[in-house]
Amino acid sequence: MMDSKQLSLNLASRPWRNRRLFLNLMFFLGALFLLVSFFAGKTFIQYHSKAQETRASIRKTERMISDTQRDEKQLTKRVEEVSKSHRNRVDVVNSIILKKSFSWIEFFSDLEKSLPDSSYIVSLAPSLTEKSKVLLNLRIASSNVDDLLKLIDNLIALKFGEIKIHGETQNDRGLLISEISLSYERDI
16 A cells, blocks of 8 residues: 655755746736826826816806806896887987988988979978988979970989979969979988
8 A cells, every 4th residue: 555645845946946947927917007097097097186176167158158148138128128118319310310320411412413404492301210211292493394304303313212203383474384303312
């Protein structure tokens, strides 16, 4: 029978040398792994905190945008309400400004330029409209129909429009009296 004692055989020629190499390599790889893990963890934590700050900033900006849009809607509504309540006053002031800004000298100068030499104005009734226009009813005395046609051509050449002849009569001197309505567009 054999002895139950086991024998440990080492067949390597230098056993400690191989073991040290592997231990050193394992230690180096472990240290490298820990170093890389440390820097990766540090980078992850930095970028994670920056990402949280960015998300918080985005939420804050979105809240500011929604608050600004809400304020804009409220202000627009308020402006419309104030505008409606003061519309009549503004219209009155605008009509006064338009009446004051109208150049009557230019108007009468254009009207005079349009009259032929043998024609003259018998009566004149102007009225201002809100849209920078003067409506005018005239009675013109002219010597014949050709002078009346020349007057109408001259009125069209100037700033007069919507020319309508409402009637013609002859007076005791033989002059043709024409009733004309027209409009004059003014420059502001």
